[in-house]
Amino acid sequence: MSFVIQVFNRSDRVIAEHKFTQKPVTIGRGFNNDLRLTDPHISAEHARIDLDANGQLYIQDLNSLNKTKDCFGGQVSRNIIKSGDDFYLANTRIRVLSLNHTVAPAIKLSALEPLAERLTSKKLTVFLFSLFLVGFVLLGYFNQFEKFELKKLFNPAVQLTLSVFMWPVFWSLLSRFFKHEARFFGHLNTLLLAIFTTQVISFVTYLLQFNALFTTAWWLDYIFSIPLVACTLYLSLYLFGLTDSRKRLFRSALFTLIFFTLSEISQGVNIRDFSPTPEYTSAFLPSHFLIRPALDSEDFIEQSESLYSAAQQTAKDE
Template identity: 25%
Template sequence: MGTLALIETLDRDGSVRQSHKVQAWPVRVGRSLDNDIVLDDPHVAAFHFTVDANEDHGVFVAVGDTVNGVTVGAQRLAAGERWHVGARPADITAGRTQLNLRLAEHTLSPEKALTASRVFAQSPSVLLWLVLLNLLSVGFTTYLATDPELLPRTLASNGMMLAAIVLVWCGAWTLLSKLFTRRGHFGWHLRVMLTALLALELLGFVASLLGFAMSWDWLTAYDYIPEMAIAALALYLHLQAVEPHRHRFTRGFAVGALIMGLAVGAWRHWQDHESLASELYMTALYPPVFRVADGVSADAFVERLAPFEKALDEKAAEPTDPDDEDGEAEAEVESGK
């Protein structure tokens, strides 16, 4: 007699961990060594379930003496219950172990096209260049924003902070990759993060420089949109090393994170200053030599401020909170003392 069925024990990612060819019925599954398939799962009974065939060659799953029962597809079976196998392979869950039962008469699904797998191994030279570029970026921005006396201490502090953030972030993703794929892919996660940091730094510089040169204040006012897009792309690339065979899931998760991030960012900006923009005016000023757009005369600038006068007058005419007035009066008395 040939092979009657195939029972496969699956990992959490769906890959086959153990395969058992069924040459005769019944097949007993459980933790006891007397079983045909032994499961090392503390949530599985000694004789958890049996797969057997009746006289008319119908195959069924019979649940043994177990507290947790058996789940077949979406149906929960308690101890003593039976479930007859249909025309398709059955997904069986016993305890925390997933199994797949496929009979010889089950029709095979069509072959799936093999998608190109991403190469996660990274060249040390590429990673070294990314580390150096990020250090130069942090050093340059720190130099621009720090007094000369405090520069050495601030450089060391910012460098150590960057190293700690990168190691913690990449370490967490490496642990996830190890759990799901048995490979850490630390170099891949390091490359993704360092590239994303450089892209964010370059985006901020280009947006502020072009905004200043062309008087396009919207470039910096809505810069959080491309920033969220870069973060979502980095999240997608990180997930590729955790779930390399579930492209649709990783893409959907990244797009959902992007939409959620944009919604939260827009809501926060509206709560702060009743505008979807991240800033009300351009905060980065460059030397006049970078200016391309035509300048505005003082009279024209004052003219443009005229529409704001009425709104400011109305705001100033609003009655103040009596509690605030009492507080101000008490503060004046205290200061007079």
């Protein structure tokens, strides 16, 4: 009867897998063993796996110094093995499996994979990053009203580039740690695309504010930015190698929640309940961005009536 022994490292990853047909199989640090383990805590002759009279696999400790234990910590003298059982030889975990042990069903290749392939392209990085720098300079040019000097943008551009690169570096290190594919450019491209989307969203918000559709629009940002952050994380987790789509969904939702909760708290800490100056948005664009019909000034005056009672009410409540 053949069987398989898997050897695990301390972070529960399989580091070796051996298939045996002969029996008995001896395990130990000595060179004469069938399965040799180099952990210094393992005795030269540590344990043995064999068939008993009924054709049942069993494991026997060979009076080792640090003993053989089952997965519950019970000491093994001579134990019957069921396929998939774990044993500890000193600190080293092994698993014994029969050849017909059922494996987890295959995971369907994700629909995200073609997207991930395209995202990981270096050409795309070159394109997106050029776009990013050009956009940075253009925004710098249009968002000021003093004499424009390109050189003044150099230091901010370097700082921004470095901070943008923190994201793929972070994911690559994480992937190295978990022995996954790094997909550095995939993560970089994801972030750049997210930044572009943010820019578009903030322009739309600004356009709405310019048209005086909102006096204060704190919630408008959330409507767009929460899904954006969640999507970015979802994609990044896929690139990182989290293949289980349910886990991915759950974790991206969880991290998004944590992110926004923390940022809310950090903002909430700074909010003062009284401000001697009014809070309002100040958004201006060239006049052809005006998409809303103007209000009659008389209506503006009449509408202001409600402000007095609202102010009186807050004064009373406080």
